[in-house]
Amino acid sequence: MGSTELAANLFRATQTEEKLRREQIKGKARANKTHYEVGQKVRQTIKELGGTMPEDLPTAQSIKSIESKQKKMLKKEDKK
Numbered sequence: 641m642g643s644t645e646l647a648a649n650l651f652r653a654t655q656t657e658e659k660l661r662r663e664q665i666k667g668k669a670r671a672n673k674t675h676y677e678v679g680q681k682v683r684q685t686i687k688e689l690g691g692t693m694p695e696d697l698p699t700a701q702s703i704k705s706i707e708s709k710q711k712k713m714l715k716k717e718d719k720k
Contacts, residue, residue, distance in 0.1 A: 642700045644692070652682045 656678040659665070665674050686693060 642697055645694050645697050648682060648686065648694060652679050655682070 656675045659674055659678060660671055663674075665671055683693065
């Protein structure tokens with residue numbers, strides 16, 4: 641997950657948490673509904689601003705993949 645998607649997720653989560661607290665929403669079903677509604681509004685805003693939808697963002701490299709590439713590079717440099 642890249643920084644843009646992380647930021648959108650964090651914004652969605654914090655706004656949901658605030659709405660749950662502010663409106664004193666109780667119960668799993670109501671909390672899930674609120675979570676979904678806030679997520680839809682965040683997606684709508686991204687779309688209206690002309691941003692890239694999360695599912696269309698490029699997939700970030702996994703940490704393991706990056707570590708593997710770095711190890712290979714270090715081994716090549718050690719052989720020089």
